[in-house]
Amino acid sequence: MILLDLEGVACRRGGRLLFEALSLALEPGGAALAVGPNGAGKSSLIRLAAGLLRPAGGEVERAEAALADEHLALDERRRLGAALGFWVEDPEPGIVAMGLVDLARVPVRILSTGQRKRAALARVIASGAPLWLLDEPANGLDGDGLERLEAAMAAHRAAGGAILAASHQALALPGAQMVRLG
Amino acid sequence: MTALILRELRLAASGGAALLPLIFFLLVATLFPFAVGPDGPLLARTGGGALWMAALLAALLPVDRLVEPDRASGVLDQLALRGHAEESVALAKLAGHWLSFGPPLMLAAIPASALMKLPGDVLLRLELGLLVGTPGLAALTLGVAALTAGLRRSGALAGLLMLPLAVPLLIFGAGFLERGNETGALQLLGAVSLLLVAGAPFAAGAAIRAGRD
Numbered sequence: 253m254i255l256l257d258l259e260g261v262a263c264r265r266g267g268r269l270l271f272e273a274l275s276l277a278l279e280p281g282g283a284a285l286a287v288g289p290n291g292a293g294k295s296s297l298i299r300l301a302a303g304l305l306r307p308a309g310g311e312v313e314r315a316e317a318a319l320a321d322e323h324l325a326l327d328e329r330r331r332l333g334a335a336l337g338f339w340v341e342d343p344e345p346g347i348v349a350m351g352l353v354d355l356a357r358v359p360v361r362i363l364s365t366g367q368r369k370r371a372a373l374a375r376v377i378a379s380g381a382p383l384w385l386l387d388e389p390a391n392g393l394d395g396d397g398l399e400r401l402e403a404a405m406a407a408h409r410a411a412g413g414a415i416l417a418a419s420h421q422a423l424a425l426p427g428a429q430m431v432r433l434g
Numbered sequence: 435m436t437a438l439i440l441r442e443l444r445l446a447a448s449g450g451a452a453l454l455p456l457i458f459f460l461l462v463a464t465l466f467p468f469a470v471g472p473d474g475p476l477l478a479r480t481g482g483g484a485l486w487m488a489a490l491l492a493a494l495l496p497v498d499r500l501v502e503p504d505r506a507s508g509v510l511d512q513l514a515l516r517g518h519a520e521e522s523v524a525l526a527k528l529a530g531h532w533l534s535f536g537p538p539l540m541l542a543a544i545p546a547s548a549l550m551k552l553p554g555d556v557l558l559r560l561e562l563g564l565l566v567g568t569p570g571l572a573a574l575t576l577g578v579a580a581l582t583a584g585l586r587r588s589g590a591l592a593g594l595l596m597l598p599l600a601v602p603l604l605i606f607g608a609g610f611l612e613r614g615n616e617t618g619a620l621q622l623l624g625a626v627s628l629l630l631v632a633g634a635p636f637a638a639g640a641a642i643r644a645g646r647d
Contacts, residue, residue: 299646302511302515303514303515304511304514304515304646305646305647306647317515318515319511319512319515321508321511322508323506323507323508323511324507324508325507325508325509325511325512326507327441327444327445328507329448329449338437338441339512
């Protein structure tokens with residue numbers, strides 16, 4: 253079973269070819285890490301895999317996926333727990349895993365940058381989707397947050413999930429395929 | 435789908451966003467008699483049309499809060515990721531928006547018609563016309579909101595896009611208020627409104643998709 257299958261994918265943004273003939277397959281337990289300088293197309297690769305961008309060439313197939321990118325997509329006026337509850341049936345596992353228990357009753361609008369990142373990752377963790385798409389998941393996280401993220405990623409892979417991450421920061425994904433862009 | 439409609443209603447209620455068009459509508463109804471003078475028969479003759487104008491302009495106000503915040507915050511992306519078609523998201527938004535716009539506007543039309551000294555039968559036809567026409571207005575608002583999402587200073591552009599398209603609603607809505615013109619105008623108003631409601635989710639869905647590239 254393959255959770256994410258990119259075949260000869262090309263990406264064109266604003267008339268500029270970012271990458272082409274990129275192939276990548278993720279099986280249960282697998283992981284891939286996209287690296288490259290700013291503007292190399294790391295985020296575009298994540299959006300392509302999510303199906304939010306159409307590839308200029310090639311084929312994308314994927315299992316059910318959860319996405320954490322720079323957009324929080326939580327209603328600012330609601331409490332964090334309720335806002336997460338709009339997206340996932342039971343946000344509790346994610347809230348616990350990312351250490352947000354004390355913040356579950358706090359309105360989303362007063363969360364800090366790092367807490368917002370944790371919230372976006374909590375939604376991914378609680379989603380139950382086999383494929384995680386993480387765009388710069390370590391951005392804004394403190395040491396504790398990064399440890400929690402890496403523990404959650406390891407647990408997800410051990411349970412048969414797969415991860416495609418894009419990051420310019422060091423991220424512990426043992427045995428991950430490296431996708432070098434740019 | 436239900437969760438999406440409920441979310442639209444919650445967003446409309448939060449911070450009084452849904453009140454803004456109503457206050458605007460009532461404000462116009464208050465100002466109009468000051469402008470044309472306290473001549474009862476004149477007010478009664480022109481007031482119904484003025485209220486339709488006010489409804490049209492009030493429908494413009496929610497344009498910037500219907501689609502753009504959800505696009506910018508990634509909500510539309512997350513919905514797409516979960517397999518919701520853009521068209522069904524737009525349909526849910528349309529339903530939620532109309533519920534927070536149409537019925538309250540019909541309620542506000544009662545005091546507004548008193549300010550315009552409209553006779554009872556004209557008020558009745560105004561209410562019926564609004565019931566049939568506001569779904570069309572809400573559909574126009576949604577379509578234009580999706581088309582202008584992500585543009586800077588979209589407010590003025592939205593007005594330019596929307597008001598010409600709303601002319602048929604205005605003609606048949608106001609036309610229905612004239613005595614002896616009853617059935618034909620209402621049927622045409624219904625036809626225009628239905629066309630807008632049927633087309634808006636597809637136009638808005640396509641606009642949301644196109645906005646991602």
